[in-house]
Amino acid sequence: MSAQPDVAQEFDHAESNILRQPAPVWAVAFACVVAFMGLGLVDPILPAISAQLHATKAQTELLFTSYMLVTGCMMVFTGFISTRIGPKYTLLSGLALIIVFSFLAGRSHSVGQIVGFRGGWGLGNAMFIATALSVIVSAARGTAASAIILYEAALGLGISVGPLLGGTLGEHSWRYPFYGVATLMAIGFVAVLLFLRGVPKPAHRASITAPFRALGHLSLLTLGLTSLFYNFGFFTLLGYGPYPLHMSAIGIGYTYFGWGILLAFTSVFVAPWLAEKFGILPVMYTMLALFALDLLVMGLSVHSRLTLVICIILAGAFLGVNNTVITTAVMQAAPVERPTASAAYSFVRFVGGAVAPWLAGKLSDAVGPAMPFFIGCLGVAVAIMVLWMGRNHLRHIQYVAH
Structure with missing residues (x-):
C-alpha cells in the first residue's frame, strides 16, 4: 500500500471550507471539544483532591x-x-463510557476509586478520539486539510x-468538574446520535496486529x-x-487556560507557516529545545510564582507547534493507512509517557x-537525541504547500 498523500498540500484551500460543514461534522466536533477537556480538567483540582482525600502527590498523579x-x-x-x-x-460507545466513568469519578470517596474510574474514562476516550478524526475527514466538505x-x-x-x-467548578467542590464533563458529554452523545448519519463502515476490517507491524x-x-x-x-x-x-483552583484554571489558548492558536495558525518556511524536522528540533529550556527555567525558579505562570503559558506556544508538526510527520512516516499510523504512534507515546506524572510526584x-x-x-533532551539519531529515516518527510 502506498503512503498517504501529504494533507499539508491543501492548507491554502482549507480556510474557505472549514466553516461550511454539515451537521454531523459539527456534532462530532463539539463532542471532540468536550472529550479533550478531560486532559486538563483535573489540573486545577489536583491539590484539592490531594488535600481532602489525604493523598500524596504521587498517588494523585495516578x-x-x-x-x-x-x-x-x-x-x-x-x-x-470501529x-x-x-x-x-464506536463513537457512541466511547461517549457512553466517558459519561459513566466521569460521573462515577465525581462520586468517589478515595483517590484509588478516582484513579480506577479515570482508567475507564481513558477507555472511552480512546474509542472516541481515535474514531472522531476519521469521521470528520470522511464527512466534512472541502479538503482533508480543512x-x-x-x-x-x-x-x-x-x-x-x-x-x-x-x-471554575472546582472552586465549589473538586467533584463538580467531573459532573460537568458527564453533563456535556451527554449533550454530545445526543448530538452524535441524532445528527451523525451516512458514515458507512470501512470497506475492509482492520487487524489487531496492524499497529504493531507498523x-x-x-x-x-x-x-x-x-x-x-x-x-x-x-x-x-x-x-x-x-x-x-x-494557587486556588480558579487561579490554576486561568493559568492553564492561557496555556491552552496559546497552544490552540499556534497549532492551527503558526505551525503550518513555520513548517512550510523552515521544514518539519528543523521546527521540531527548535520547539523541543525551547520547551526543554522552559522546563529548566521552571526548575531553577520553582519558588517564583510569576516565573512559573509565565513559563507555563509560554510553553503552550512550543507545544502547540510541536504537536501539529509531529502529527503531520506521523501521517507521512510509513506506507500504512493514517488510522494505523496514528494508533501505533499513540500507543508508544501514551503508554510510555504514562509514568511521567507519577514519577514527578x-x-x-x-x-x-x-x-x-x-x-x-x-x-525532552533525550527526545531531541532520539529524533537526531533517527533523522536518516525521516528524510522523506516534507511540508509542501501550494
Missing part, C-alpha cells in the same frame, strides 16, 4: 497515569472495533477550556519514541505544574519541588 495508560493501550484496538461495529456506534484544521481547532479549544472549567517502520518508531520522551516534559508540566503554583516528595522539572527537561 489520575493522569491510569487515564493515559488505558488510552494508549486501547488505541491499538479501536480500528479493529471497522466491525461502524464509526457511529477537516484536520477543524479537528485541531476542537482539540485546542477543549484543552484550553478544560482547565478553566475545572477551576512500528516495524523505523521512521514511525522514531517519531513514537521521540514523543514518548517528549511526554515526560509535557505531562510534568500538565500534571505536576499546579502543585508548586500554590515521587520526585517532588523525595527530592524537592524542582526535581520533576529537571527530569522533564532531561526527557
Whole structure:
C-alpha cells in the first residue's frame, strides 16, 4: 500500500471550507471539544483532591497515569472495533463510557476509586478520539486539510477550556468538574446520535496486529519514541505544574487556560507557516529545545510564582507547534493507512509517557519541588537525541504547500 498523500498540500484551500460543514461534522466536533477537556480538567483540582482525600502527590498523579495508560493501550484496538461495529456506534460507545466513568469519578470517596474510574474514562476516550478524526475527514466538505484544521481547532479549544472549567467548578467542590464533563458529554452523545448519519463502515476490517507491524517502520518508531520522551516534559508540566503554583483552583484554571489558548492558536495558525518556511524536522528540533529550556527555567525558579505562570503559558506556544508538526510527520512516516499510523504512534507515546506524572510526584516528595522539572527537561533532551539519531529515516518527510 502506498503512503498517504501529504494533507499539508491543501492548507491554502482549507480556510474557505472549514466553516461550511454539515451537521454531523459539527456534532462530532463539539463532542471532540468536550472529550479533550478531560486532559486538563483535573489540573486545577489536583491539590484539592490531594488535600481532602489525604493523598500524596504521587498517588494523585495516578489520575493522569491510569487515564493515559488505558488510552494508549486501547488505541491499538479501536480500528479493529470501529471497522466491525461502524464509526457511529464506536463513537457512541466511547461517549457512553466517558459519561459513566466521569460521573462515577465525581462520586468517589478515595483517590484509588478516582484513579480506577479515570482508567475507564481513558477507555472511552480512546474509542472516541481515535474514531472522531476519521469521521470528520470522511464527512466534512472541502479538503482533508480543512477537516484536520477543524479537528485541531476542537482539540485546542477543549484543552484550553478544560482547565478553566475545572477551576471554575472546582472552586465549589473538586467533584463538580467531573459532573460537568458527564453533563456535556451527554449533550454530545445526543448530538452524535441524532445528527451523525451516512458514515458507512470501512470497506475492509482492520487487524489487531496492524499497529504493531507498523512500528516495524523505523521512521514511525522514531517519531513514537521521540514523543514518548517528549511526554515526560509535557505531562510534568500538565500534571505536576499546579502543585508548586500554590494557587486556588480558579487561579490554576486561568493559568492553564492561557496555556491552552496559546497552544490552540499556534497549532492551527503558526505551525503550518513555520513548517512550510523552515521544514518539519528543523521546527521540531527548535520547539523541543525551547520547551526543554522552559522546563529548566521552571526548575531553577520553582519558588517564583510569576516565573512559573509565565513559563507555563509560554510553553503552550512550543507545544502547540510541536504537536501539529509531529502529527503531520506521523501521517507521512510509513506506507500504512493514517488510522494505523496514528494508533501505533499513540500507543508508544501514551503508554510510555504514562509514568511521567507519577514519577514527578515521587520526585517532588523525595527530592524537592524542582526535581520533576529537571527530569522533564532531561526527557525532552533525550527526545531531541532520539529524533537526531533517527533523522536518516525521516528524510522523506516534507511540508509542501501550494
